[in-house]
Amino acid sequence: MIFKCDVNGDQDVIVRRFDSNGNQIGSDINVDTTQFPTQDQSDPAIAVHANGSFVVVWTDEAFTGDNNTQVRYRAYDSNGNPFETASIPLNNNFNGTAFAPSVAFRTTNDPAAPTDFVVSWSEGPSGSTDTDIVVALSSSISSNAFTYTTANTNTALAQDFSNVAMDANGNIVVTWTHAYSANDDDIHFRRFNNELTALSGEINVDISLGDQDEPVIAMTGDGRFVIAYEDDVTESIKFQEYAANGSPVGLRQQYDITHGFEDNPNIAVNADGTRLVIVADDDASHSFDPWARIFRAELPVNIFGNNAANRLVGNIRANLILGRGGNDTLIGGAGNDTMNGGTGTDVLTGQGGRDRFVFDINTRFNRTSIGIDRVTDFVSGTDTVVLDRTTFTRLSGTALSATNFATVGNLQQAQSSTALFTYIRSSGSLYYNENRAGAGFGIGGRFADFADGLALSRTNFAVVA
Secondary structure: OOOEEEEEEEEEEEEEOOOOOOOEEEEEEOOOOOEEEEEEEOEEEEEOOOOOOOOEEEEEEEOOOOOOEEEEEEOOOOOEOOOOOOOOOOOOOOOOOEEEHHHHHHHHOOOOOOOOOEEEEEEEEOOOOOOOOEEEEEEEOOOOEEEEEEEOOOOOOEEEEOOOOOOOOEEEEEEEEEEEEEEEEEEEEEEOOOOOOOOOOEEEEEEEOEEEEEEEEEOOOOEEEEEEEEEEOOHHHHHEEOOOOOOOEEEEEEEEEOOEEEEEEEEEOOOOOOOEEEEEEOOOOOOOEEEEEEOOOOOOEEEEEEEEOEEEOOOOOOOOOEOOOOOOOOOOOOOOOEOOOOOOEEEEEEEOOOOOOEEEEOOOOOOHOOOEEEEEEOOOOEEEEEEEEOOOOOOOOOOOOOHHHEOOHHHHHHHHOOOEEEOOOOOEEEEEOOOOOOOOOOOOEEEEEOOOOOOHHHHHHEEEE
């Protein structure tokens, strides 16, 4: 844990380490006793790697006699030994103000994962209220070399209260408070890859009138994330879940204790969508008390990809997930999901529930366009393969007849069968035999792969318009 402590009249940043049973390890660590021992340190933040090493960042009143501040950091190994003999400044503008940093490692439980980390903070000229969100990326915890970028493209007024997260692949999301006007603050975020190349523009989380402030972000290893923030209009905490490509998942949700004004949110998320939101509640006596509540995704959601290679992940409810163009990865979650990869060669994983794997490219079958989708976890008797007549134009009715499906032993039999759909069980390959007993498959061909040896029958299929 990390906290600010009054030491001899000055505010210092202290780290206290604990084992998995809650027992303190070693002595408290004062992160900066040599550089500026008589100046205040504030706004501390910490990130801990799966191998036990950690990075501390804070705001430092590094200069005497003016209002300038620095953002500084110090990195430690798993035993609490610093990599450098003194703390290191992160901001390049020493004639201005830098404050309120956030820091993150990759979201992973792998101790062997890379130790690159990312820091974000607010920075601006001395005496100005206009600030930007600066992002710095280090390639390693033992290196003090950084790559820098500015997260915001809107540069008017103040950009404050940034928070940053990184997934297991090194992709980064930064969120912050954007001053839209003197009386209206919004929450923005922006996505970057592991080289700080922007993957999106600024995205507005909530365009409601009034102030939304103090966003925090939590991220899963596969890139999904949740942003929570304070909404001054409703005096509550709101939060929004996002897919890995930045698409919102479901509707914004609200956390309101009802005792008073909710402030200072914090959030944690795990892989299956459970979210822990912690707020401070200003009750009737104006005493701030910490409250916590565990949320699970409550509503089925629709998730849509684009023409890029998307990774689209549902929640525990019944989701509709459409990959559209590109070679996509679709993961349903625990609910009864409907998934359609669209065009391209896609990977479809239903996970739990009674899932429907749809094959429909919104036009007549074309081998190049439809690709060969891989269904990783089809459960016979539970899941359903859905064939759309717009794509498979030889179909009629709402089910496969006995003459329209055949399990065969090899490719030659798949081509020469009189059945409209042929399946090679040993390889898990499913074919559209458009010309039936004619040579080859006509305009048809292989369009799906299932697990080797999976038994399929015509009762596993549904036909829709």
